[in-house]
Amino acid sequence: MKQHAPACDRNQAFILETLAGILPGKKNLLEIGSGTGQHAAYLAPQFPNLTWFPTDLEENLASINAWCNDSPAANIETASVLNLATGQWPVKSCDAVVCINTIHIISWELVEKLFTGAANVLSKEGVFYVYGPYEYENEPLAESNQNFNAWLQQRDPASGIRKFEKVNELARKNDLIFQFDKSMPANNRSICWKKV
Numbered sequence: 001m002k003q004h005a006p007a008c009d010r011n012q013a014f015i016l017e018t019l020a021g022i023l024p025g026k027k028n029l030l031e032i033g034s035g036t037g038q039h040a041a042y043l044a045p046q047f048p049n050l051t052w053f054p055t056d057l058e059e060n061l062a063s064i065n066a067w068c069n070d071s072p073a074a075n076i077e078t079a080s081v082l083n084l085a086t087g088q089w090p091v092k093s094c095d096a097v098v099c100i101n102t103i104h105i106i107s108w109e110l111v112e113k114l115f116t117g118a119a120n121v122l123s124k125e126g127v128f129y130v131y132g133p134y135e136y137e138n139e140p141l142a143e144s145n146q147n148f149n150a151w152l153q154q155r156d157p158a159s160g161i162r163k164f165e166k167v168n169e170l171a172r173k174n175d176l177i178f179q180f181d182k183s184m185p186a187n188n189r190s191i192c193w194k195k196v
Contacts, residue, residue, distance in 0.1 A: 001062045001063055001065075001066035002036070002037070002063055002066045002067055002070075003035075003036040003037075003060075003063040004036060004038070005035060005036050005038060007101065008035070008036060008038035008039055008042075009038070010185070010186070011100075011131070011184070011185065011186070011188065012038070012039060012042045012043065014184055014185055014190075015039070015043065015100065015131055015184075015190070016042070016043055016046055018129070018131075018182060018184075018190045019043065019046075019047075019098070019129065020046070022096075022127050022129060022179075022192055023047050023050060023096060023127075026047075026050055026095045026096045026126075026127070027049070027050060027051065027095055028050070028051050028053065028091070028093070028094040028095055028096070029047075029050050029051070029052050029053065029094060029095075029096040029097070029098060030053045030055065030089075030090075030091050030094045030096070030097050030098070030121065031052065031053065031054045031055060031097075031098045031099070031100075032055055032056075032082060032084075032097060032098070032099040032102060032114065032118070033055075033056055033099055033100065033101070033102030034054035034055055034056045034060070034064045034079060035056060035060060035063075035064075035100075035101070035102075036060070036063050036064070036067065037054060037060075037063050037064030037065065037066065037067030037068055037079070038067055039100055040052055040054040040064065040067065040068050040071075040076055040079075041067040041068050041070065041071040041073070041076070042071075044068075044071065044073040044075055044076045045071060045072055045073035045075075047075070048073070048074075048075055049075075050075060050096070051075050051077060052073070052075055052076045052077065053077045053080065053090065053091055053094070054068065054076065054077070054079040054080075055079060055080050055081065055082035055090060056079065056081075056082065057081065057082075057083060058081050058083075060079075061079045061080075061081065064079040065078060065079050084106065084110040084113045084114055084117065085110060085113070087113065087117065089117055089120070089121055091121055092121065093121055093122075093123055094121055094122065094123070094126065095122065095123045095125070095126040095127070096122075096126060096127050096128075096129070097118045097121065097122060097126070097127070097128045097129070098129045098130075099114065099118075099128075099129070099130045099131075100130070100131040100132070101131060101132045102114075102130075102132070103130060103132055103162055103167070104132050104133060104149075104152060104159060104160060104161050104162060105152065105156070105159050106158075106159065107156075107158035107159065108158070108162075109158075111162065111167070111170070112170060115128075115167075115170045115171055115173075115174045115176070116174055118174070118176070119174035119175055119176055119195060122176075122195040123195065124195055124196070125194060125195065126194070126195040127179070127192055127193070127194055127195075128171070128176055128192065128193045128194075128195070129190065129191070129192045130167075130190075130191050130192075131184065131188060131189070131190050131191075132188055132189065133145045133148065133149075133161045133187055133188050133189065134161060134162060134163070134164040134167070134189050134191070135161050135162065135163045135164065136163070136164050136165070137163070137164075137165055141161065142187040144186070144187055145161055145187050148161070149161045164181070164189075164191070167191075171193045175195060175196050176193035176194065176195055176196075177193055177194050177195075177196050178191075178192075178193055179192040179193055179194050180192050
């Protein structure tokens, strides 16, 4: 049942290092777009005082649960369906939302729904963390990201690497205040906002 994404193996230690700076004191984390389940299985055990809620489309839940069932963590909930298009979120409130390698594979309309939904469920002082590639005004995309973006748009014209400035403005409109934007390996970024 387990699906495997090599990128998860490559980036999870770097993501852990970043999350270690923002998750202490948090109690409930909603992961959006849990994918294979590798990140939940690897990251959740590192934060034993935090309850981790993995989510994705229904067809991905079996792999997520297979990975998490094999994890030594006792703090991972059974994966739930979260389809951004429907607006049905499986939790009413949490103090951390994590979304890894998802924003560039969904449409802009769903990115908007992602930020609105995250802002709605985050408690005051809650954090919203995203990881993935971004484009910046007046900065050319790295060649690897140019190639990746072309592949994404060939696969789905509605997807693609997003402009940081547009995403940050979307966060601001949803009362999410920018905290940091950190360079990561392979031309990816770790970006965090806080709910006010």
